Amino acid sequence: MSGFDHRKYRPFPPLAKRDRRWPDRTIDRAPRWASVDLRDGNQALVQPMNVEQKLKLFELLVSMGFKEIEVGFPAASQPDFDFVRRIIDEGRVPDDVAIQVLTQAREELIARTYEALRGVKRAIVHVYNSTNPAQREQVFRLDRAGVKAIAVRGAQWVKDYAARYPGTEWTFQYSPESFSQTEPDFAVEVCTAVNDVWRPEHGQAVIHNLPATVESSTPNVFADQVEWFCDHLPGREHVSISVHTHNDRGCGIAAAELAVLAGADRVEGTLMGNGERTGNMDIVTMAMNLYSQGVDPELDLSAAREMAESYTECTGMPVHPRHPWVGELVYTAFSGSHQDAIRKGMAHYREHPAAGWSVPYLPIDPADLGRRYEEVVRINSQSGKGGVAHVLERDYAISLPRWLAQEVSRAVQAESERSGGEVAPARIHEIFSQQFGATPAGWELDSYALSRAGNEVKAAVGVGAGQQIAHLSGQGHGVVEALVDALNQRYGIGLAVEQFDQHALSAGTEANAMASVRIRFGHETATAVAFGEDTTAAALQAVLSAAGQVIPMQTRQPFAASNG
Ligand SMILES: CC(=O)SCCNC(=O)CCNC(=O)[C@H](O)C(C)(C)COP(=O)(O)OP(=O)(O)OC[C@H]1O[C@@H](n2cnc3c(N)ncnc32)[C@H](O)[C@@H]1OP(=O)(O)O
Ligand SMILES: CC(C)C(=O)C(=O)O
Numbered sequence: 001m002s003g004f005d006h007r008k009y010r011p012f013p014p015l016a017k018r019d020r021r022w023p024d025r026t027i028d029r030a031p032r033w034a035s036v037d038l039r040d041g042n043q044a045l046v047q048p049m050n051v052e053q054k055l056k057l058f059e060l061l062v063s064m065g066f067k068e069i070e071v072g073f074p075a076a077s078q079p080d081f082d083f084v085r086r087i088i089d090e091g092r093v094p095d096d097v098a099i100q101v102l103t104q105a106r107e108e109l110i111a112r113t114y115e116a117l118r119g120v121k122r123a124i125v126h127v128y129n130s131t132n133p134a135q136r137e138q139v140f141r142l143d144r145a146g147v148k149a150i151a152v153r154g155a156q157w158v159k160d161y162a163a164r165y166p167g168t169e170w171t172f173q174y175s176p177e178s179f180s181q182t183e184p185d186f187a188v189e190v191c192t193a194v195n196d197v198w199r200p201e202h203g204q205a206v207i208h209n210l211p212a213t214v215e216s217s218t219p220n221v222f223a224d225q226v227e228w229f230c231d232h233l234p235g236r237e238h239v240s241i242s243v244h245t246h247n248d249r250g251c252g253i254a255a256a257e258l259a260v261l262a263g264a265d266r267v268e269g270t271l272m273g274n275g276e277r278t279g280n281m282d283i284v285t286m287a288m289n290l291y292s293q294g295v296d297p298e299l300d301l302s303a304a305r306e307m308a309e310s311y312t313e314c315t316g317m318p319v320h321p322r323h324p325w326v327g328e329l330v331y332t333a334f335s336g337s338h339q340d341a342i343r344k345g346m347a348h349y350r351e352h353p354a355a356g357w358s359v360p361y362l363p364i365d366p367a368d369l370g371r372r373y374e375e376v377v378r379i380n381s382q383s384g385k386g387g388v389a390h391v392l393e394r395d396y397a398i399s400l401p402r403w404l405a406q407e408v409s410r411a412v413q414a415e416s417e418r419s420g421g422e423v424a425p426a427r428i429h430e431i432f433s434q435q436f437g438a439t440p441a442g443w444e445l446d447s448y449a450l451s452r453a454g455n456e457v458k459a460a461v462g463v464g465a466g467q468q469i470a471h472l473s474g475q476g477h478g479v480v481e482a483l484v485d486a487l488n489q490r491y492g493i494g495l496a497v498e499q500f501d502q503h504a505l506s507a508g509t510e511a512n513a514m515a516s517v518r519i520r521f522g523h524e525t526a527t528a529v530a531f532g533e534d535t536t537a538a539a540l541q542a543v544l545s546a547a548g549q550v551i552p553m554q555t556r557q558p559f560a561a562s563n564g
């Protein structure tokens, strides 16, 4: 019989709250960020970071602008203790950064915690104990009063030991661990008792950190809990309210965002969401969410890729290619309709930058995070003409008319179906050059002379190479028509031009002009592209290259005679 049985679980009881205000709010400024990478992130790693790795990550966090960084649980292990000592002794903690350390509410651990912090300019001592019914009953085997007493004793030790180190600017932080699974009135009762020891109203800096230690409800329920807590904590105005969410249901970031709407001033989390089990809330994502709404995240994420690399180096944790904002593929479109829209949207943004960023499928400008536009459109069998045209435009300054983009895209599609994978820009250019830009042997434009009488252009064109030059002449409304006329006369055939485009190329390209043509010959068509010094040369060569594809060999030979 299957053990998969939902009846084993109980639904999370929501808070009966009728006066919620948070749904009508928006976040218009960044909360205070506190990184717990070096503690919660570290304690969840298969192989916790060594001192060198911790140093590197610490320096990364400082460089990103974090002002509050939980650097470890120094009473728990010698490496954690040594790390805290090292950053203090070596003067690595900038004056505007407060390091934070975690401890259980046990005297010997608190004493050792303060030893680790000796001499630091400012620090946050973070003491915690679980307050929810399951831990009260199963871990502590205590009732509410007993668990509150653990917190009060812990708060007292934190205060007493701080008094022994008067040279440091201390902030005290208390976490009713498992807050989100604790009865709200009890969470308020415990935090009030802690405040009675710390007396924030007399100037002691105090943070109450409300953890969703294990995420067990939808984020709206957490927001209700936070709002309720803020409304009911006596002296709320004297303390900072922090949240610390985990991601068991995949909503750690959403819960933190809604908690900020509900009144939280501060958010604890980690880079990329590393942390216990499914992780802590990901500060990078939440900060980027704000950034994408035009809110200054107050963290520097401009070198996001390097940040992700350092993160992996320090923690050994890979970054998923679809990780919000930072993953390798998160600004990449393979699918045709997305590429088409991105191409048009980027062009629109270039023309109207003052209107702000609104490129479809790209929530932000990838360049803001140091991402290259090359990554945005990548071609495989799901791609369409817009994407192929975009790649040629972006990487080779070649603009294709719509009809030609369709043809090139079909050729690229055939290649990707054959290979079953991505077609790199260089290969797209090669396909384009070989299938559309090649000049058939004997069809090189050697020379041309034009004269105009009224609306008519007369063209005398030398075709071929070396000794094999044919001299053709014809007339028409323009050079293309004149050359087609010359070819039709010379071979007694009926070529017709179906499509023709020419344009000057942008500076920096070798040729000055590009022309593209599709001609019809009976049931066949041929398309060719040519580049030239000038638009006339490009146009004539394009027609010759196309003609060379469809005029049968026997008709073509010999090509040295002149019809003019
Ligand atoms: C949600 C979180 O992330 S909390 C942080 C968790 N992080 C860590 O635990 C990492 C570092 N921890 C450690 O290295 C160790 O747990 C230590 C050094 C702190 C303590 O180690 P030990 O004393 O050997 O054991 P352990 O952690 O099992 O202690 C459990 C005891 O502490 C009590 N306890 C647990 N948490 C707390 C707390 N916050 N405050 C006071 N007592 C606590 C338990 O009730 C239990 O008591 P008992 O021995 O009377 O049954
Ligand atoms: C120590 C606390 C804040 C914690 O990490 C948690 O509850 O998840």
Ligand SMILES: [Mg+2]
Binding pocket: 040, 211, 213, 244, 246, 276, 280
């Ligand atoms: Mg945690």
